[in-house]
Amino acid sequence: MTKNIQLNAEGKLKHFLTIDGLSRPLLTEILDTAESFAAMAGNQVKKVPLLRGKTIVNVFFENSTRTRTTFELAATRLSADVLNMNIATSSTSKGESLLDTIRNLEAMHVDMFVVRHSLSGAAHFMAQNTAPHISVINAGDGQHAHPTQAMLDMFTIRQHKPDLTDLRVAIIGDILHSRVARSQIFALTTLGVKEVRVIAPRTLLPAKVETLGVTVCHDLQAGLQDIDVIITLRLQKERMTSALLPSESEYYKCFGLTQAKLKLAKPDAIVMHPGPINRGVEIDSSVADGPQSVILQQVSNGIAVRMAVLSMAMQNSGEAR
Amino acid sequence: MSKILIQNGQIIDPANQLDCLGSVAVAEGKIIAVITAPADFTPDLVIDATGHVICPGFIDLSTRLREPGQSRKATFNSEINAAASAGITAMCLQPDTHPVIDNPAVVELIKGLGEQCAYENIYPIAALTYKLAGQELSAMLGLKQADCIAVSNANQPVQNLLVLRRAMEYAASHDLLLMFRPQDLSLSNQGCVHEGAISTRYGLPGIPEAAETIALAQCLELTELTGCRVHFSQLSGWRSIIKIQQAKKYGLKVSADVAMHQLHLTEDDIEPFNSAYHVIPPFRSQKDREALRDALSKGIIEAICSDHQPHDLDAKLGAFPETAPGISALETLLPLMLKLVNEGVCSLSQGIAALTQKPAAIIRQPKGSLSIGACADICVFDPTATWQVTAQNWRSQGKNTPYWGQTLTGKVAHTLQSGEIIFSTTHNIRANRRLLSRNLNHA
Numbered sequence: 001m002t003k004n005i006q007l008n009a010e011g012k013l014k015h016f017l018t019i020d021g022l023s024r025p026l027l028t029e030i031l032d033t034a035e036s037f038a039a040m041a042g043n044q045v046k047k048v049p050l051l052r053g054k055t056i057v058n059v060f061f062e063n064s065t066r067t068r069t070t071f072e073l074a075a076t077r078l079s080a081d082v083l084n085m086n087i088a089t090s091s092t093s094k095g096e097s098l099l100d101t102i103r104n105l106e107a108m109h110v111d112m113f114v115v116r117h118s119l120s121g122a123a124h125f126m127a128q129n130t131a132p133h134i135s136v137i138n139a140g141d142g143q144h145a146h147p148t149q150a151m152l153d154m155f156t157i158r159q160h161k162p163d164l165t166d167l168r169v170a171i172i173g174d175i176l177h178s179r180v181a182r183s184q185i186f187a188l189t190t191l192g193v194k195e196v197r198v199i200a201p202r203t204l205l206p207a208k209v210e211t212l213g214v215t216v217c218h219d220l221q222a223g224l225q226d227i228d229v230i231i232t233l234r235l236q237k238e239r240m241t242s243a244l245l246p247s248e249s250e251y252y253k254c255f256g257l258t259q260a261k262l263k264l265a266k267p268d269a270i271v272m273h274p275g276p277i278n279r280g281v282e283i284d285s286s287v288a289d290g291p292q293s294v295i296l297q298q299v300s301n302g303i304a305v306r307m308a309v310l311s312m313a314m315q316n317s318g319e320a321r
Numbered sequence: 322m323s324k325i326l327i328q329n330g331q332i333i334d335p336a337n338q339l340d341c342l343g344s345v346a347v348a349e350g351k352i353i354a355v356i357t358a359p360a361d362f363t364p365d366l367v368i369d370a371t372g373h374v375i376c377p378g379f380i381d382l383s384t385r386l387r388e389p390g391q392s393r394k395a396t397f398n399s400e401i402n403a404a405a406s407a408g409i410t411a412m413c414l415q416p417d418t419h420p421v422i423d424n425p426a427v428v429e430l431i432k433g434l435g436e437q438c439a440y441e442n443i444y445p446i447a448a449l450t451y452k453l454a455g456q457e458l459s460a461m462l463g464l465k466q467a468d469c470i471a472v473s474n475a476n477q478p479v480q481n482l483l484v485l486r487r488a489m490e491y492a493a494s495h496d497l498l499l500m501f502r503p504q505d506l507s508l509s510n511q512g513c514v515h516e517g518a519i520s521t522r523y524g525l526p527g528i529p530e531a532a533e534t535i536a537l538a539q540c541l542e543l544t545e546l547t548g549c550r551v552h553f554s555q556l557s558g559w560r561s562i563i564k565i566q567q568a569k570k571y572g573l574k575v576s577a578d579v580a581m582h583q584l585h586l587t588e589d590d591i592e593p594f595n596s597a598y599h600v601i602p603p604f605r606s607q608k609d610r611e612a613l614r615d616a617l618s619k620g621i622i623e624a625i626c627s628d629h630q631p632h633d634l635d636a637k638l639g640a641f642p643e644t645a646p647g648i649s650a651l652e653t654l655l656p657l658m659l660k661l662v663n664e665g666v667c668s669l670s671q672g673i674a675a676l677t678q679k680p681a682a683i684i685r686q687p688k689g690s691l692s693i694g695a696c697a698d699i700c701v702f703d704p705t706a707t708w709q710v711t712a713q714n715w716r717s718q719g720k721n722t723p724y725w726g727q728t729l730t731g732k733v734a735h736t737l738q739s740g741e742i743i744f745s746t747t748h749n750i751r752a753n754r755r756l757l758s759r760n761l762n763h764a
Contacts, residue, residue, distance in 0.1 A: 020522065099638050119640035120524040121594035129638070142642070144524035182524055206521035207529070 005127055012316035015127040015136045016309050018145040019186035027154070027190055033308035034155050037077075038301065050311050051080035054111040058084045059101070060139070061117040066275055066299060067139050067149070071114050074306035083110070098122065099129060106131050112314060113137065120144035120179075135313040143177050149274055150183035152305040154191060156298050157229055160270050164188075168195040168226050170265075171214075172255055173233030173282055174204045176244075180274045181233060182212075189213045199223035200255065203244040220255050224264040231272045232257050232282045248281050258284045262292065270294045323365040324348040325740065326358055327701060330370025334377060335674035336681075336690030345375055347697040350740035355691050366748065368735055370701050376673045377689050378410025378698035378736060379654065380442075380680040382500070382578050382626040383554055385647075386412070387718075388434055389427070390419025395631035395718040397434040403651045403717035404440075405744035408700030408733040409627075411442035411681075411688055413500075416453065417475040423448035423459040425467035432468070441738055442698070444470040444684065446500060449488050455479040458488055462495050470684045471552070473500040476601065478536060480506060482543070489549035498684065502554040503536035503561070504602070513642045515603040519588040525641060528603055530558035537561050541568050544575060552683050553577040555628050557602035559612030566621050576683050577621070579613050580628035581657045582648055584666070586610075586723065596637040596644035597723045600628075614666045623679040625672075627654045631719020649719030652710075656729035659704055663730075669704075697740040706732035 004021050008014040013026060040046060056075045058068055068084065075082045087101060098117075105113065112135045115123050120142030127136040140146040154164075161167055169188055175181045175198050188196045189212070196214040198205060210216055217223035224230070239245050257271065271283075271293045279285045288295060328344035332355060343356035346364070354362065381404070387395035404412060414431065416422035422431070428445050435443035447464035449472045451457040461472055472492050479485040492499050509532045514520045516527025537553065541564060544551045553565065556579050565577050582600065587610050591598040598604065616622040630647025637644050658672040667675070681689030688698060708714050709728045736744040 097635070097638070098640060098643075117640060119642050120526075121642070122640035124594040125638075125640050142524055142640070143526075179524055182522075207516045207527060208518045208521055211518040212521065 005124070008316050010316070013309075013312050014316045016147055016313055017123045017127055017136065017138045019147050019150055019183045019190065020145070022190065024190050024192065027151070027187060030151055030305070030308050030312065031155055031158060033312060034151070034301070034305040037307040038304035041300070041304065047077050047079055049079045051075065051078040051314055054080045054314060055109065056080045056082050056112045056114060056310065057105055057108075057110045058082065058139070059087060059105065059113050059115045060085065061087045061115070061122070062140070064116055064139070066302070067116065070299070070302040071139060071306050074303050074310055077303070078307055078311055080310070098125060102126055102130055106134065110134065111317070112310065114139050116140045118142055133317055135317045137309060137313060140179055143179050143182070145183045146179040147183050148302070148306050148309055149180050150187040151309070152298055152302045153184055153231065153272060153274070154187050155301045155305050156272065156294050157270070159297070159301075160294065161228060165192045165194065167193045167228040168197065169193055169229040169231065170197045170199055170223055170227045171231045171233065172199045172220065172223075172257065174235055174239060175200055175209060175233070176204050176206045177236065177239075178233050184231060185212050185214055197223055197227070201245070204239070220261055221264055224261060227265040227269055229270055229272065230257065230262070230265055234274065234276060235278055235282045252281055256280070256282055256284060257287050259286055259290070262287055272298060275299070323740070324363065325366045325368065325737070325742075326362065326364035327368045327370050327375055327699065327735070328358070330373045330375035330701060332356065332375045332691065333670055333673050334691040335670050336377070336678040337692060339691065340670055345691060345699065347699070347737065347740045350697055352691055352693055352695050352697050355693065368701065368748065372705070373701050373703050373734055374669070375691075375699065375701050377677040377691055378700045378738065379408050379676040380411040380686075380689055381409050381629065381651070381654070382413050382624055382680045382683065383415060383580070384412040384627060384629045384651070385415050385417070385631065387631060388418070389430055394633045394636065397438050397440075399716065399718040400629070400631060400651065401435075401438045401440045405736050405738075406716050406733060407651045407654055408702055408736050409651060409654065410698035410700070410736060410738045411444060411686070413444045413446050413470060413684060415475045416446050416448040416473060417477070421448050421452050422446065422464070422469070423451050423453070425460070425463050428464065428467040428469060440743065442688070444468075444686070446471045446473045448472070449474040449492070449499065450479060450484065453477045455481060455484055458491055461492060461497055465495055465497055470686065471498040471500045473502075473554070476502060476504070478504050478506050482539060485540070486543050486547060489543050489547040493547050493549040496550070499549050499551045500554050501540050501551055503533050503540060503556075505532045505536045508532035508535060513599055513603065513646070514591065515588045515605045517588055517606060519591060523593060528601075530560055530605065530609070533558050533602060534560045534564060537564050541573065541575070544568070544573055551575050555580045555583070555602060555626065556613070556622065557583050557605050557609060559609045562612045562616040562621055565616070569621070576623050578624040578626045578680070578683075579617065579622050581625050581650060581654055582628070582723070584610065584613055584617065584625070584661060585657055590723070594641045595723070596639070596641055597648070597721055597725065599637075599641060599644050599646045600648050601646040614661070617661075617675060618667050618671065623675065624683055625658065625675040626680070627651050631717050632721045634720070637721050647721065648723065649717045649721045651717055652715060653722060653724050653729065655702060655733060656731040659731040697737050699735075699737040700733060701735040702731060702733045704731055706730070708732050
């Protein structure tokens with residue numbers, strides 16, 4: 001990247017599209033800001049007037065429950081007005097282009113787009129083609145990036161293991177199709193963890209994955225040795241029909257996280273999952289609901305982290321109207 | 322027809338192994354003298370080529386002018402203008418027009434469009450299969466008789482190998498050249514970049530090299546089986562080069578070309594999600610680019626094509642995977658060839674041969690040389706002049722090039738086709754009023 005389009009002239013976060021290319025101090029700033037918002041969650045009054053009078057549009061070209069609702073909650077707690085647009089079922093099916101959708105939303109005088117799209121690069125495209133005062137937050141684009149998910153994961157890890165540079169993290173499952181995994185890998189390596197280990201069969205690993213700075217393992221049992229943080233990924237049903245895997249049961253047998261396998265990691269290892277969970281496919285219920293699981297904390301933390309990102313980007317969006 | 326003397330230039334004519342200072346005399350649309358003009362030659366027009374190179378006009382083996390059917394992307398008028406200004410005097414047109422070039426009527430239509438622009442040497446490539454659907458044979462003989470120079474299924478692979486075998490047998494019976502761009506669709510799996518570090522980093526669907534080499538290997542087997550003459554188009558991978566080299570050693574009558582941009586750009590040059598870099602086959606690794614360059618210098622790959630694919634703005638506006646692949650490449654052809662020379666990949670004579678003599682031999686046309694008596698298709702260019710790729714200096718309707726905004730070296734000064742000036746930075750053009758007005762606007 002010749003110039004990071006995510007940053008404004010002062011090097012501050014303007015759009016949040018990918019973790020790739022962001023510095024460790026910037027990621028730490030997001031986490032620290034999120035910490036101050038997380039402290040508010042226990043308050044009687046959960047709202048702050050930081051984004052009063054601002055309009056945020058959740059533009060979702062793809063379905064989502066968790067991500068969209070936590071973005072909505074985050075925006076509401078910052079006192080912004082929120083508009084939800086599910087374009088998966090509206091205009092693009094009528095042949096409207098991505099650009100036309102952007103132009104129409106711009107005409108509604110909004111201040112920020114939170115966008116999810118099925119194609120990699122869609123959020124970049126929006127950021128490059130929108131009016132200069134509008135910030136774009138990527139809520140997941142194709143197989144490229146899901147940066148707020150990765151940051152809430154980092155936030156959750158930091159809550160339990162404050163020194164990230166001492167950690168070995170395993171990411172298990174469909175790395176190939178996962179925007180979450182890509183963003184996690186960039187976040188973890190930028191924050192300086194000791195090792196990121198990806199564990200999956202070859203069919204679910206992208207080409208030259210080691211160029212992302214990870215170690216590769218095809219065996220879960222061996223791969224869990226010395227691991228402090230275990231991240232399991234959701235396995236989509238269509239991976240079986242597209243000949244990437246033989247069956248759910250074989251996947252569970254090889255890569256499903258069970259109590260017995262969990263014992264192979266460090267005794268204080270935490271278990272994470274970006275959701276939604278396929279119980280009995282990538283993770284056993286007893287692990288997902290067990291004492292080492294922090295899966296629901298991830299969801300709660302999603303609100304604070306998204307508040308941090310929304311407020312930082314809005315602050316730095318420049319030319320106020 | 323006027324008599325023209327192009328004088329004091331560096332004459333480079335690889336077909337005749339010429340590289341010397343001198344003049345070229347043109348009369349009656351033909352070259353009548355090279356190096357020294359006859360004493361009694363009285364030209365109507367003298368072109369001073371001091372400091373310039375005089376060479377045969379360039380022959381492009383793969384061009385899309387988008388007409389008929391997609392004039393929103395480009396027209397014969399806009400692209401012929403661009404071609405003339407780029408020293409290109411002959412173009413092979415891919416059959417994936419709308420309608421497809423699968424019957425002689427479409428060929429007649431195309432010839433008519435060329436005539437309207439007073440541009441000769443439009444060589445249509447006929448569809449190998451009806452509607453390029455890969456199922457039924459096109460009327461190849463009729464298409465050959467209508468002056469198609471080859472058959473091809475363009476960018477739509479024939480997936481049924483039995484159909485491909487029969488199409489090749491039928492083409493061979495009529496001594497038709499098959500132009501084949503190898504690509505296995507299932508392995509390509511709707512990818513949009515090279516499968517490697519970049520596809521992984523940006524989460525973009527990747528196309529492995531094997532998508533090309535497997536299709537290439539299959540076609541080589543069928544070449545052996547059917548005896549069809551085959552030219553492999555727009556190769557991109559290093560292992561393709563090995564296969565071509567082996568096939569030639571084994572005595573198969575095959576040839577190959579590479580798109581000019583593949584000799585320069587790699588996956589590492591792709592600006593994140595910039596659709597100007599979306600091209601199929603995709604920009605591959607450094608290793609592939611070096612192998613392509615090496616193959617060119619050793620003659621394993623004979624020719625360079627532009628693979629010109631002009632697009633409208635909308636086609637390139639969107640998320641990277643949904644944008645249309647292809648580069649508008651006529652006008653960067655000469656500067657990028659000179660860049661190869663400057664970077665030591667080939668000599669100037671070799672570079673010119675890959676754009677003139679070699680493609681002419683592949684399509685068996687009496688072109689691409691400055692031989693006495695040959696059609697006066699001539700390019701005169703300044704190898705040191707620089708220009709910037711901007712709207713002001715660009716003629717193609719397609720502005721889709723990764724070189725947009727860059728400064729390039731090498732500029733065509735005059736282009737002659739059959740002895741008529743079809744482009745000149747200094748002289749008026751006689752051939753056609755439309756071209757004249759266009760060119761003056763740009764001058």
